[in-house]
Amino acid sequence: MSARVLVGVKRVIDYAVKIRVKPDRTGVVTDGVKHSMNPFCEIAVEEAVKLKEKKLVKEVVAVSCGPQQVQETIRTALAMGADRGIHVEVSGKDYETLGPLQVSKILAALAKKEQADLIILGKQAIDDDCNQTGQMTAALLDWPQGTFASEVNIEADKLKVVREIDGGLETIKINLPAVVTADLRLNTPRYATLPNIMKAKKKKIANVKPADLGVDVSSRLEVLKVDEPPQRQAGVKVETVHDLVGKLKEAGRI
Protein backbone atom coordinates (compact mmCIF):
# COMPACT_ATOMS: atom_id res chain seq x y z
CA MET A 1 0.00 0.00 0.00
CA SER A 2 1.39 3.39 -0.92
CA ALA A 3 -0.41 5.30 1.80
CA ARG A 4 1.15 8.21 3.60
CA VAL A 5 0.14 9.04 7.17
CA LEU A 6 0.37 12.49 8.68
CA VAL A 7 0.62 12.53 12.47
CA GLY A 8 0.15 15.76 14.38
CA VAL A 9 2.07 16.05 17.64
CA LYS A 10 1.84 18.83 20.20
CA ARG A 11 4.45 20.00 22.66
CA VAL A 12 2.70 20.54 26.01
CA ILE A 13 3.69 20.98 29.63
CA ASP A 14 4.58 17.52 30.97
CA TYR A 15 1.59 15.71 32.49
CA ALA A 16 3.35 15.20 35.84
CA VAL A 17 4.19 18.89 36.40
CA LYS A 18 2.24 20.90 38.94
CA ILE A 19 0.72 23.79 36.96
CA ARG A 20 1.01 27.32 38.31
CA VAL A 21 -0.94 30.33 37.07
CA LYS A 22 1.10 33.43 36.19
CA PRO A 23 0.72 36.28 38.72
CA ASP A 24 -0.81 38.55 36.04
CA ARG A 25 -3.45 35.84 35.38
CA THR A 26 -2.93 35.90 31.62
CA GLY A 27 -1.84 32.31 31.46
CA VAL A 28 0.16 29.53 32.96
CA VAL A 29 3.89 29.52 33.84
CA THR A 30 5.78 27.84 30.98
CA ASP A 31 9.34 29.20 31.36
CA GLY A 32 11.74 26.60 32.68
CA VAL A 33 8.93 24.09 33.03
CA LYS A 34 9.37 20.54 31.71
CA HIS A 35 7.60 20.01 28.39
CA SER A 36 6.98 16.79 26.50
CA MET A 37 4.76 15.29 23.81
CA ASN A 38 1.04 15.25 24.57
CA PRO A 39 0.21 11.71 25.82
CA PHE A 40 -2.61 11.29 23.27
CA CYS A 41 -0.23 12.38 20.50
CA GLU A 42 2.20 9.64 21.63
CA ILE A 43 -0.61 7.14 21.14
CA ALA A 44 -1.28 8.62 17.68
CA VAL A 45 2.39 8.26 16.65
CA GLU A 46 2.48 4.69 17.96
CA GLU A 47 -0.59 3.77 15.90
CA ALA A 48 0.92 5.25 12.73
CA VAL A 49 4.20 3.40 13.29
CA LYS A 50 2.29 0.17 13.98
CA LEU A 51 0.45 0.57 10.65
CA LYS A 52 3.80 1.01 8.92
CA GLU A 53 5.22 -2.09 10.64
CA LYS A 54 2.21 -4.06 9.42
CA LYS A 55 3.06 -2.73 5.94
CA LEU A 56 -0.37 -1.10 5.62
CA VAL A 57 1.12 2.34 5.09
CA LYS A 58 4.35 3.38 3.44
CA GLU A 59 5.45 6.56 5.18
CA VAL A 60 4.77 8.28 8.51
CA VAL A 61 5.27 12.06 8.62
CA ALA A 62 5.27 13.82 11.99
CA VAL A 63 4.06 17.42 12.07
CA SER A 64 4.19 20.01 14.82
CA CYS A 65 3.40 23.73 14.93
CA GLY A 66 5.29 26.13 17.14
CA PRO A 67 8.62 27.73 17.94
CA GLN A 68 12.10 26.16 17.73
CA GLN A 69 11.51 23.93 20.77
CA VAL A 70 8.84 21.81 19.09
CA GLN A 71 11.64 20.22 17.08
CA GLU A 72 12.38 18.20 20.25
CA THR A 73 8.85 16.81 20.08
CA ILE A 74 9.22 15.99 16.39
CA ARG A 75 12.51 14.22 17.19
CA THR A 76 10.71 12.09 19.76
CA ALA A 77 8.18 11.11 17.10
CA LEU A 78 11.05 10.26 14.72
CA ALA A 79 12.66 8.19 17.48
CA MET A 80 9.40 6.27 17.85
CA GLY A 81 9.49 5.37 14.17
CA ALA A 82 8.22 8.26 12.04
CA ASP A 83 10.14 8.63 8.78
CA ARG A 84 10.44 12.40 8.54
CA GLY A 85 9.19 15.53 10.23
CA ILE A 86 7.67 18.86 9.27
CA HIS A 87 8.12 21.82 11.59
CA VAL A 88 5.58 24.59 10.95
CA GLU A 89 7.22 27.67 12.41
CA VAL A 90 4.90 29.73 14.58
CA SER A 91 6.37 31.86 17.35
CA GLY A 92 5.73 34.73 19.72
CA LYS A 93 2.24 36.19 19.88
CA ASP A 94 1.04 33.93 17.06
CA TYR A 95 2.05 30.86 19.06
CA GLU A 96 0.28 32.10 22.19
CA THR A 97 -2.98 32.42 20.29
CA LEU A 98 -2.51 29.29 18.16
CA GLY A 99 -5.54 27.09 18.56
CA PRO A 100 -7.38 24.16 16.96
CA LEU A 101 -8.83 26.26 14.12
CA GLN A 102 -5.41 27.50 12.96
CA VAL A 103 -3.76 24.10 13.43
CA SER A 104 -6.49 22.31 11.51
CA LYS A 105 -6.12 24.80 8.63
CA ILE A 106 -2.38 24.08 8.62
CA LEU A 107 -2.91 20.30 8.75
CA ALA A 108 -5.48 20.46 5.94
CA ALA A 109 -3.07 22.43 3.75
CA LEU A 110 -0.23 20.00 4.55
CA ALA A 111 -2.42 16.96 3.88
CA LYS A 112 -3.14 18.27 0.39
CA LYS A 113 0.50 19.25 -0.22
CA GLU A 114 1.94 15.94 1.03
CA GLN A 115 -0.92 13.92 -0.50
CA ALA A 116 -1.63 12.19 2.79
CA ASP A 117 -4.15 9.37 2.90
CA LEU A 118 -4.64 9.31 6.63
CA ILE A 119 -4.26 11.84 9.43
CA ILE A 120 -3.90 10.55 12.98
CA LEU A 121 -4.08 12.97 15.90
CA GLY A 122 -4.43 12.70 19.63
CA LYS A 123 -8.04 13.20 20.69
CA GLN A 124 -7.18 16.28 22.77
CA ALA A 125 -4.22 18.12 24.26
CA ILE A 126 -3.78 17.99 28.01
CA ASP A 127 -3.15 21.73 28.19
CA ASP A 128 -6.20 23.18 26.47
CA ASP A 129 -8.44 20.06 26.40
CA CYS A 130 -10.11 21.39 23.24
CA ASN A 131 -10.81 18.08 21.47
CA GLN A 132 -11.44 20.05 18.26
CA THR A 133 -8.45 19.82 15.93
CA GLY A 134 -9.24 16.37 14.48
CA GLN A 135 -12.87 17.20 13.85
CA MET A 136 -12.09 20.60 12.30
CA THR A 137 -9.39 19.13 10.06
CA ALA A 138 -11.79 16.51 8.74
CA ALA A 139 -14.40 19.18 8.07
CA LEU A 140 -11.95 21.45 6.22
CA LEU A 141 -10.81 18.54 4.04
CA ASP A 142 -14.32 17.10 3.72
CA TRP A 143 -12.90 13.75 4.88
CA PRO A 144 -14.68 11.24 7.12
CA GLN A 145 -13.54 11.07 10.74
CA GLY A 146 -13.08 8.27 13.26
CA THR A 147 -12.73 10.04 16.61
CA PHE A 148 -12.03 8.58 20.08
CA ALA A 149 -10.57 5.54 18.32
CA SER A 150 -9.72 2.59 20.54
CA GLU A 151 -9.06 0.30 17.57
CA VAL A 152 -8.17 1.01 13.94
CA ASN A 153 -8.02 -1.49 11.09
CA ILE A 154 -7.51 -1.03 7.37
CA GLU A 155 -9.78 -3.40 5.42
CA ALA A 156 -9.58 -3.27 1.63
CA ASP A 157 -9.74 0.46 0.89
CA LYS A 158 -11.74 1.37 3.97
CA LEU A 159 -11.00 2.10 7.59
CA LYS A 160 -12.75 0.21 10.37
CA VAL A 161 -12.70 2.24 13.58
CA VAL A 162 -13.95 1.18 17.01
CA ARG A 163 -14.87 4.31 18.91
CA GLU A 164 -15.21 4.85 22.66
CA ILE A 165 -18.52 6.53 23.28
CA ASP A 166 -20.57 7.17 26.42
CA GLY A 167 -22.67 4.05 26.03
CA GLY A 168 -19.78 1.73 25.23
CA LEU A 169 -18.09 1.00 21.91
CA GLU A 170 -19.23 1.92 18.40
CA THR A 171 -17.75 0.34 15.27
CA ILE A 172 -17.84 2.33 12.06
CA LYS A 173 -16.48 1.82 8.55
CA ILE A 174 -15.27 4.93 6.78
CA ASN A 175 -13.65 5.65 3.43
CA LEU A 176 -10.05 6.63 3.03
CA PRO A 177 -8.69 9.30 3.11
CA ALA A 178 -9.82 9.99 6.67
CA VAL A 179 -8.94 11.64 9.98
CA VAL A 180 -8.58 9.52 13.13
CA THR A 181 -8.17 10.82 16.67
CA ALA A 182 -6.57 8.51 19.21
CA ASP A 183 -8.11 7.64 22.57
CA LEU A 184 -6.30 6.29 25.61
CA ARG A 185 -6.81 2.59 24.94
CA LEU A 186 -5.77 2.57 21.28
CA ASN A 187 -2.30 1.19 22.01
CA THR A 188 0.72 1.24 24.34
CA PRO A 189 3.21 3.81 23.04
CA ARG A 190 6.83 2.67 22.89
CA TYR A 191 9.39 4.63 24.85
CA ALA A 192 11.81 6.74 22.79
CA THR A 193 15.06 5.33 24.23
CA LEU A 194 18.44 6.99 23.78
CA PRO A 195 19.65 4.65 20.97
CA ASN A 196 16.47 5.39 19.00
CA ILE A 197 16.86 9.13 19.54
CA MET A 198 20.43 8.88 18.22
CA LYS A 199 19.31 6.94 15.14
CA ALA A 200 16.54 9.49 14.53
CA LYS A 201 19.07 12.31 14.21
CA LYS A 202 19.64 11.22 10.62
CA LYS A 203 15.98 11.74 9.73
CA LYS A 204 15.00 15.03 8.13
CA ILE A 205 12.79 17.74 9.59
CA ALA A 206 11.55 20.22 6.98
CA ASN A 207 10.81 23.83 7.91
CA VAL A 208 7.64 25.49 6.70
CA LYS A 209 5.88 28.76 7.53
CA PRO A 210 2.07 29.05 7.74
CA ALA A 211 2.20 31.76 5.06
CA ASP A 212 3.84 29.23 2.68
CA LEU A 213 0.74 27.09 3.09
CA GLY A 214 -1.56 30.05 2.61
CA VAL A 215 -2.83 29.88 6.17
CA ASP A 216 -3.68 32.89 8.30
CA VAL A 217 -2.87 32.09 11.94
CA SER A 218 -4.59 35.09 13.49
CA SER A 219 -6.96 34.10 16.24
CA ARG A 220 -10.59 35.12 16.67
CA LEU A 221 -10.40 34.34 20.38
CA GLU A 222 -9.02 36.46 23.21
CA VAL A 223 -8.10 35.05 26.60
CA LEU A 224 -9.60 37.37 29.22
CA LYS A 225 -8.20 35.75 32.33
CA VAL A 226 -6.82 32.51 33.71
CA ASP A 227 -7.60 31.55 37.30
CA GLU A 228 -6.72 28.66 39.57
CA PRO A 229 -9.58 26.41 40.64
CA PRO A 230 -11.08 27.53 43.98
CA GLN A 231 -9.19 26.30 47.04
CA ARG A 232 -10.82 23.45 48.88
CA GLN A 233 -12.13 24.52 52.24
CA ALA A 234 -10.77 22.57 55.18
CA GLY A 235 -13.24 20.14 56.68
CA VAL A 236 -14.45 20.36 60.28
CA LYS A 237 -14.31 17.40 62.66
CA VAL A 238 -17.11 16.88 65.20
CA GLU A 239 -17.23 14.64 68.28
CA THR A 240 -20.78 13.33 68.32
CA VAL A 241 -23.78 12.89 66.05
CA HIS A 242 -25.49 15.62 68.11
CA ASP A 243 -22.69 18.03 67.16
CA LEU A 244 -22.99 17.02 63.52
CA VAL A 245 -26.71 17.75 63.47
CA GLY A 246 -26.04 21.07 65.22
CA LYS A 247 -23.39 22.08 62.67
CA LEU A 248 -25.64 21.11 59.75
CA LYS A 249 -28.49 23.20 61.19
CA GLU A 250 -26.06 26.12 61.61
CA ALA A 251 -25.03 25.89 57.98
CA GLY A 252 -28.67 25.96 57.01
CA ARG A 253 -28.47 22.54 55.43
CA ILE A 254 -31.35 20.99 57.43
Place this chain on the structure above:
Amino acid sequence: MSNPLRGEVIRLYKNLLYLGREYPKGTAYFRERLKGAFMKNKDVTDPEKIKQLVDRGEFVIKELEALYFLRKYRAMKKRYYEPEH
Protein backbone atom coordinates in the same frame (compact mmCIF):
# COMPACT_ATOMS: atom_id res chain seq x y z
CA MET B 1 39.14 -9.34 27.77
CA SER B 2 36.65 -6.99 29.38
CA ASN B 3 37.32 -4.44 26.63
CA PRO B 4 34.54 -5.31 24.14
CA LEU B 5 32.12 -5.50 27.05
CA ARG B 6 33.31 -2.13 28.35
CA GLY B 7 31.52 -0.41 25.46
CA GLU B 8 28.33 -2.32 26.24
CA VAL B 9 28.49 -1.38 29.92
CA ILE B 10 29.03 2.30 29.13
CA ARG B 11 26.17 2.23 26.61
CA LEU B 12 23.91 0.63 29.24
CA TYR B 13 24.87 3.31 31.76
CA LYS B 14 24.08 6.10 29.28
CA ASN B 15 20.71 4.54 28.38
CA LEU B 16 19.75 4.17 32.03
CA LEU B 17 20.86 7.73 32.78
CA TYR B 18 18.65 8.99 29.94
CA LEU B 19 15.69 7.06 31.30
CA GLY B 20 16.37 8.42 34.77
CA ARG B 21 15.39 11.91 33.72
CA GLU B 22 11.73 10.99 34.09
CA TYR B 23 12.12 9.12 37.39
CA PRO B 24 9.32 10.11 39.82
CA LYS B 25 11.69 10.58 42.76
CA GLY B 26 13.91 12.93 40.77
CA THR B 27 16.90 12.74 38.42
CA ALA B 28 19.46 13.31 41.20
CA TYR B 29 18.11 10.45 43.31
CA PHE B 30 18.17 8.13 40.31
CA ARG B 31 21.68 9.10 39.23
CA GLU B 32 23.03 8.49 42.73
CA ARG B 33 21.56 4.98 42.89
CA LEU B 34 22.63 4.22 39.31
CA LYS B 35 26.23 5.26 39.94
CA GLY B 36 26.27 3.32 43.21
CA ALA B 37 24.96 0.18 41.55
CA PHE B 38 27.56 0.33 38.75
CA MET B 39 30.45 1.24 41.08
CA LYS B 40 29.62 -1.72 43.33
CA ASN B 41 30.50 -4.05 40.44
CA LYS B 42 33.42 -2.12 38.95
CA ASP B 43 35.98 -4.80 39.78
CA VAL B 44 34.18 -7.67 38.10
CA THR B 45 36.34 -9.17 35.34
CA ASP B 46 34.62 -12.46 34.44
CA PRO B 47 32.90 -11.87 31.05
CA GLU B 48 30.09 -14.28 32.01
CA LYS B 49 29.32 -12.30 35.13
CA ILE B 50 29.54 -9.01 33.24
CA LYS B 51 27.06 -10.33 30.64
CA GLN B 52 24.71 -11.28 33.47
CA LEU B 53 24.92 -7.84 35.03
CA VAL B 54 24.33 -6.16 31.67
CA ASP B 55 21.26 -8.36 31.18
CA ARG B 56 20.03 -7.30 34.57
CA GLY B 57 20.53 -3.67 33.48
CA GLU B 58 18.45 -4.31 30.33
CA PHE B 59 15.76 -5.81 32.54
CA VAL B 60 15.75 -2.66 34.68
CA ILE B 61 15.31 -0.59 31.50
CA LYS B 62 12.20 -2.63 30.65
CA GLU B 63 10.87 -2.19 34.17
CA LEU B 64 11.37 1.59 34.03
CA GLU B 65 9.60 1.83 30.67
CA ALA B 66 6.68 -0.14 32.13
CA LEU B 67 6.64 2.07 35.24
CA TYR B 68 6.56 5.25 33.17
CA PHE B 69 3.80 3.92 30.93
CA LEU B 70 1.60 2.78 33.83
CA ARG B 71 2.09 6.03 35.70
CA LYS B 72 1.09 8.07 32.67
CA TYR B 73 -1.81 5.75 31.75
CA ARG B 74 -3.23 5.85 35.28
CA ALA B 75 -2.91 9.64 35.47
CA MET B 76 -4.69 10.09 32.12
CA LYS B 77 -7.39 7.58 33.08
CA LYS B 78 -8.00 9.33 36.39
CA ARG B 79 -8.22 12.75 34.77
CA TYR B 80 -10.31 12.00 31.73
CA TYR B 81 -12.54 9.05 32.48
CA GLU B 82 -15.42 8.31 34.85
CA PRO B 83 -14.52 6.02 37.78
CA GLU B 84 -16.72 3.16 36.52
CA HIS B 85 -14.68 2.89 33.33
